[in-house]
Amino acid sequence: MDVQNLAILACILVFSFCARFLQIVTLRQVLLLCVSYWAYAHWAGKWFLLLLIASSLMNYFWGSVLRRRSTTALLWIGIGLNVFLLGFFKYMPAIAAEWPGAAGAGFLRDIILPLGISFWTFQGISYLFDLYREEELDPSLLEFCLYMAFWPTVASGPVARLPNMLPQFRQTSTAVGEDFSVGTVRIVQGIFMKFVLAHLLNVGLSPGGGVSAGFDEVASARSGLDVWALAIGYGFLIFFDFAGYTNIVVGAARLVGIRLPENFNRPYLSTTPSIFWTRWHMSLSFWIRDYVFMPLVTLRRNVWWPYAGLVIAMVIFGFWHGAKLTFGLWGLYHGILLIGHRVGQRLQRRIPIDLPSPLGVLLSWACTFLLVSLGYIFFRANDLGQVLQMLRAVVSPRSYALSHATLPQDYYLLVSLLVAGYFAYVGLVDLLGLWTTRYRANLRRSEQPMSLQGLDSFPSLSGAVLWIDSLLVERKWWLLTPVLVLLLMVTSLSFLNQNSNIAPFIYTLF
Amino acid sequence: MVDSLIQVFADVLEIDPAVLNDDSSPDNVQKWDSLSAMKLVAAIEEKFNVRLSTREIMKMSTIGRARKTLQSKNVPV
Numbered sequence A: 001m002d003v004q005n006l007a008i009l010a011c012i013l014v015f016s017f018c019a020r021f022l023q024i025v026t027l028r029q030v031l032l033l034c035v036s037y038w039a040y041a042h043w044a045g046k047w048f049l050l051l052l053i054a055s056s057l058m059n060y061f062w063g064s065v066l067r068r069r070s071t072t073a074l075l076w077i078g079i080g081l082n083v084f085l086l087g088f089f090k091y092m093p094a095i096a097a098e099w100p101g102a103a104g105a106g107f108l109r110d111i112i113l114p115l116g117i118s119f120w121t122f123q124g125i126s127y128l129f130d131l132y133r134e135e136e137l138d139p140s141l142l143e144f145c146l147y148m149a150f151w152p153t154v155a156s157g158p159v160a161r162l163p164n165m166l167p168q169f170r171q172t173s174t175a176v177g178e179d180f181s182v183g184t185v186r187i188v189q190g191i192f193m194k195f196v197l198a199h200l201l202n203v204g205l206s207p208g209g210g211v212s213a214g215f216d217e218v219a220s221a222r223s224g225l226d227v228w229a230l231a232i233g234y235g236f237l238i239f240f241d242f243a244g245y246t247n248i249v250v251g252a253a254r255l256v257g258i259r260l261p262e263n264f265n266r267p268y269l270s271t272t273p274s275i276f277w278t279r280w281h282m283s284l285s286f287w288i289r290d291y292v293f294m295p296l297v298t299l300r301r302n303v304w305w306p307y308a309g310l311v312i313a314m315v316i317f318g319f320w321h322g323a324k325l326t327f328g329l330w331g332l333y334h335g336i337l338l339i340g341h342r343v344g345q346r347l348q349r350r351i352p353i354d355l356p357s358p359l360g361v362l363l364s365w366a367c368t369f370l371l372v373s374l375g376y377i378f379f380r381a382n383d384l385g386q387v388l389q390m391l392r393a394v395v396s397p398r399s400y401a402l403s404h405a406t407l408p409q410d411y412y413l414l415v416s417l418l419v420a421g422y423f424a425y426v427g428l429v430d431l432l433g434l435w436t437t438r439y440r441a442n443l444r445r446s447e448q449p450m451s452l453q454g455l456d457s458f459p460s461l462s463g464a465v466l467w468i469d470s471l472l473v474e475r476k477w478w479l480l481t482p483v484l485v486l487l488l489m490v491t492s493l494s495f496l497n498q499n500s501n502i503a504p505f506i507y508t509l510f
Numbered sequence B: 001m002v003d004s005l006i007q008v009f010a011d012v013l014e015i016d017p018a019v020l021n022d023d024s025s026p027d028n029v030q031k032w033d034s035l036s037a038m039k040l041v042a043a044i045e046e047k048f049n050v051r052l053s054t055r056e057i058m059k060m061s062t063i064g065r066a067r068k069t070l071q072s073k074n075v076p077v
Helices: A003-019 A025-044 A046-068 A072-098 A105-109 A117-132 A141-149 A162-170 A176-203 A211-216 A224-256 A282-297 A305-320 A325-350 A357-380 A384-395 A409-445 A459-472 A476-498 B004-013 B034-048 B054-059 B063-072
Strands: none
Touching: A003 A025, A003 A224, A025 A046, A025 A141, A025 A162, A046 A072, A046 A117, A046 A141, A072 A105, A072 A117, A117 A141, A117 A162, A117 A282, A117 B054, A141 A162, A176 A211, A176 A224, A176 A409, A211 A224, A224 A357, A224 A384, A224 A409, A282 A305, A282 B034, A282 B054, A305 A325, A305 B034, A325 A357, A325 A384, A325 B034, A357 A384, B004 B034, B004 B063, B034 B063, B054 B063
């Protein structure tokens, strides 16, 4: 990002931050909408801004039709218009490339995907569905346009819903200090995740030692160990990239006084595939559940139909990422995992196997983590041939010989460090949470704060807990935000200067 | 005595009815996943002897909304 873009982003942030202090609601909304349209025009271009405005007007108009006469046919026409718009831009170039001789193929092949079209189209569709299911929604045109174009979410989500956004557009949070500190820390976390952790995984410690090279620069067939290391490495790369992005936009929206839905909740700690999908890209997976799976599954009342509906919904989810067979297979794979989990649960009831609880949980977590990681092969591989080669290596015991490994040693080192570091960090955060909870409980029972039950054997730790508690619970920690911001900005920018080939955020491509 | 609608949810989701209330939804009840949702629909239809349309099923995003939907069909819940 050059200095000009940074300056524009700073202006967008400052104007939006100032908007929250405007007492007149309409004026505040107008300022936020103007800033959002300015941001979108800057990022995507003025023609695509017109497309976003057209989509907003179309959905608002169709919403008012649905409010007057809420029929299934009218709902499907509205959804059809949205799907047509999205499908045209998203799939036409790929279709035209398949039939280069067809009329207009040259023009269609060169169509560029408007920034964030998937995300604001999904928001339009959810509005129509919400009206159909008789949610009490009465946005003004101004509020609806702001909902569609709100600049933190317009590029790559999280996919917001009007019932959650509308009250916030009308009544901004008054907790300025808390919003500022939480928002800033989220932004700093996001910058660190994207520009340090994801970037490191992407490019590696040495040339050819990153995840990208591991998938794209294949001189010889990958071994079984290589494939697992690449799958797990890509899983963490996409997590740091997208969760980092989400942290930045959720933090930016928080500065403006708006709380966005979350996208991630420690997905790699999930103990079943079903739980994974309540913790990974949550705003979109819940959208798929509510607006694809549920309508689909009510069409038939057979016992097997919900399972078929689940697979169809996941395949649609897969193809949403792009017109590539491998994306569809990734969705199919996850659909099968979800069904497999459910069938496994049924079997478990019939054949009860009692494992000691920690061992059972650990096994369940390990299976889920490895299966989800394996799925990234479908998601990231360049073509079906590469998928098949990698899967062959996974199931071939001979390919696990250390001598067959083709990835550089520093790749294994990097992935091991980052994966272990992530789980250690999560464990440490939980431990600190536990300690502070126990400390506070103890404090309530006694007036002597340093006599901590269970912590007395760790006198130095109790002091640390006391300090952390005062920072976290009494919210003194916001005092650290300017220092943190400065530190991480300097770190990230110096990192950027040394490595100018930062990849774009992965989900801005979808 | 446990509310009859909450009891249906508790039976299908295999959880303690005490942890459920009208605000319970798939977002705050882990076992209320996509597949359970259809089992819930079948159980509600059987228990209260009603037939739910697509729109009515989509409206049941919380137990409270399910209650309202059933009440609109003259089911005493």
